[in-house]
Amino acid sequence: MxxxxxxxxxxxxxxxxxxxxxxxxxxxxxxxxxxxxxxxxxxxxxxxxxxxxxxxxxxxxxxxxxxxxxxxxxxxxxxxxxxxxxxxxxxxxxxxxxxxxxxxxxxxxxxxxxxxxxxxxxxxxxxxxxxxxxxxxxxxxxxxxxxxxxxLRTSTQTTALGDAILLSTFPEVGSPVERAGFEAVSKLCKLTRFGMDCYGYALVATGQVDLVIEAGLNAYDIAGPIGVIEAAGGVVTSWDGGVAHHGGRVVAAANAQVHAEALKILEPFNDSV
Structure with a gap:
């Protein structure tokens, strides 16, 4: 359909x-x-x-x-x-x-x-x-x-990683390469917090935070958040900018500017897992 x-x-x-x-x-x-x-x-x-x-x-x-x-x-x-x-x-x-x-x-x-x-x-x-x-x-x-x-409306005020709040569920994020990619983004952000589970994605939709970056997700971990965040004005893709509803490595961003900055930092980490 x-x-x-x-x-x-x-x-x-x-x-x-x-x-x-x-x-x-x-x-x-x-x-x-x-x-x-x-x-x-x-x-x-x-x-x-x-x-x-x-x-x-x-x-x-x-x-x-x-x-x-x-x-x-x-x-x-x-x-x-x-x-x-x-x-x-x-x-x-x-x-x-x-x-x-x-x-x-x-x-x-x-x-x-x-x-x-x-x-x-x-x-x-x-x-x-x-x-x-x-x-x-x-x-x-x-x-x-x-x-x-x-x-619900995602934030349009934060457009630079230096002002962004970043969330993820696990400090280890995924493989060593994925962890290194996450840390490369994290060190540029204003604040990084862990342990939010799916609630972190809800906070992106409310405009409270700017980024969630995760890896190793299943389809059922991310499909619901995609619907909520995209409807609220945000962007959810894989680390290489592709579709995310199958799971894997995911970037959920409040707006296109923060999303683009995060993908640029993650680009060198896409060839290896």
């Missing part, structure tokens, strides 16, 4: 379905947060935690889409891919930032994206504990939370 053929009524129905899925995930997840919790390790070589909250939230969202959008495909972190016939696919990360979740920090979130063969059409970042939801796509870029509902 070409995005240009999605009429306004269908757009509204898709946005409503995304909200319904985010609501369902909230209801399932919150009783697990800061409560006794069994944590399994999906990758024994290091530590890749998963909990029943992750699994239950994805099941709840899949149930919503099975009811409201049965012809759409689904790609989820915990239960993989389910094919559809509509040309649309929901990309789900039930808890992005499970390490933060089990640590009790409110930096994790529920990520929902809708995409077609060309890329992301709609994105949601939801932080259930704080009660904040960030939605972008189909001409919508809004957030709701403790301060009410308001539009």
């Amino acid at each position: 070409d995005r240009r053929t999605i009429d306004p009524d269908l757009q509204r129905a898709l946005i409503e379905a995304a909200h319904a899925a985010a609501d369902a995930a909230r209801d399932v997840i919150l009783p697990y947060f800061r409560a006794p919790l069994v944590v399994d390790n999906k990758r024994p070589a290091d530590f890749d935690p998963v909990t029943e909250a992750d699994r239950a939230a994805e099941r709840a969202m899949r149930d919503v889409f099975a009811n409201l959008r049965p012809d759409d495909g689904i790609l989820g972190e915990e239960y993989g891919a389910t094919s559809g016939t509509s040309g649309l696919t929901w990309v789900l990360d039930p808890i992005d930032g499970t390490r933060g979740f089990i640590s009790g920090t409110p930096t994790w979130g529920v990520l929902i994206a809708l995409q077609d063969e060309h890329g992301v059409l709609l994105g949601v970042i939801d932080q259930p504990y704080i009660g904040e939801r960030f939605v972008g796509g189909f001409g919508t870029a809004r957030m709701s939370g403790p301060h009410g509902e308001m539009p």
Whole structure:
């Protein structure tokens, strides 16, 4: 399905379905947060935690889409891919930032994206504990939370890396080469902070920070943030300026000027991983 053929009524129905899925995930997840919790390790070589909250939230969202959008495909972190016939696919990360979740920090979130063969059409970042939801796509870029509902707009004031605030989840970022690329940008920025999980991308959309640079992402880690940030006026690409919705190495920037400066610094690090 070409995005240009999605009429306004269908757009509204898709946005409503995304909200319904985010609501369902909230209801399932919150009783697990800061409560006794069994944590399994999906990758024994290091530590890749998963909990029943992750699994239950994805099941709840899949149930919503099975009811409201049965012809759409689904790609989820915990239960993989389910094919559809509509040309649309929901990309789900039930808890992005499970390490933060089990640590009790409110930096994790529920990520929902809708995409077609060309890329992301709609994105949601939801932080259930704080009660904040960030939605972008189909001409919508809004957030709701403790301060009410308001539009989302990335910052246009910071146009130089020397004034920029940079976020990433892990200090090690990725491979040694990717770490070196990140550090090359970081040393030029005004401030660098770590540990934000998906909440860092939401802060780009609000205009609070200017850059998120990460590596080693999966599609479900970045599709939702792409929808939100691009709708709010930002730019999200791979380190070489290509599409980012497949994952990998990602630069999310508040505006084209900061994005271009970051890519220029990262360019020497693109040939090696």
